[in-house]
Amino acid sequence: MKIAVLTGGGDCPGLNAVIRAVVRRSTLHGFEVMGLRDGWKGLLEDNHFRLTRETTSGILHRGGTILGTSRVNPFKVDHGLEKVMRTVDRNGIGAVIAIGGEGTLSAATRMSQEGLKVVGVPKTIDNDLNATDFTFGFDTAVQIATDAIDRLHSTAESHKRVMVVEVMGRHVGWIATYSGMAGGADVILVPEIPVDLANVAEHIQRRHATGRLFSIVVVAEGTRIRVVPGEPEHIVTSGALDEAGRPRLGGIGQLVAEELERRTGFETRVSVLGHIQRGGSPTAHDRVLATRFGVHACDMVARGEFGKMAALRGNDIVSVELSKATSELKRVPPKFFEVAQVFFG
Secondary structure: OEEEEEEOOOOOOOHHHHHHHHHHHHHHHOOEEEEEOOOOHHHHOOOEEEEOOOOOOOOOOOOOOOOOOOOOOHHHOOOHHHHHHHHHHHHOEEEEEEEEOHHHHHHHHHHHHOOOOEEEEEEOOOOOEOOOOOOEOHHHHHHHHHHHHHHHHHHHHHHOOEEEEEEOOOOOOHHHHHHHHHHOOOEEEOOOOOEEHHHHHHHHHHHHHOOOOOEEEEEEOOOOEEOOOOOOOEOOEEEEEOOOOOEEEOOHHHHHHHHHHHHHOOOEEEEEOHHHHOOOOOOHHHHHHHHHHHHHHHHHHHHOOOOEEEEEEOOEEEEEEHHHHHOOEOOOOHHHHHHHHOOOO
16 A cells, blocks of 8 residues: 655654654555645645655654645635645555644545545644643653753842743743753743733732842743733734734743833843754653654554554553544643742742
């Protein structure tokens, strides 16, 4: 059988580990593997190349994806479904392994309903996909953010400053919560809980009044904030749209820093980690998880488990329905966030 592999959405540490694992495992099943360039666009444009043991050698530790990626959704392209199916028929593709996050796997779910034989692999540094305990890329992003917070801690203490650290997290605050807890942050702001900046300022003033003359504030980019009492909360955007048509986030760290300095009088600085969290080599944890996902996905194709996704449950890799993975976002539970709040202040 000929199978095709694509990587969609934002790049993520561990993608190459999945690709490598699929190719290695395909030998057992006698599969020929094609790499689709730039996500779903590769099927729309019939753009692909053969993946072999040789072409995937030495990529385990590399960040990004050798296949390229995009946020193109075939259902938002004129005659997209027909173009995809023509490419599949023309090349004799028996199954597609789609590696991606909510957008990529939502398209995979619809493709499966339209008759395409699809297997999913969950990928997102935000860790916001349902039906899996963790996604690869998340551990790497958290480690990078934690390292940054550790470094900013010494500067904040030395200069008696408030340091605001903006991390990724459009809809959920997993990165902010984990890195904030690991880095000893004094305040963590997440999209799950709207924030009144007056309350944050009062909290920091109380810290300073008790002799703690510096503070670390970690904020997820998609956190909803209220600047003026009585006004509704809002997210901060750059005013532009990304290629998926969503508002491009950016600027919340700067806004929080300016407001905290204005309200408290304490010198406040901001560090925006941005795409640094996406890049570079994956952690050992993410390399292993991605490898296990890739092997399992290839086995799912061999077993005919289409319309499903590889998922981590406890320490086991299992198969779950794609529709369950994309039905809703996995948010930080209130009880989990309460653990972080114990250390605020």
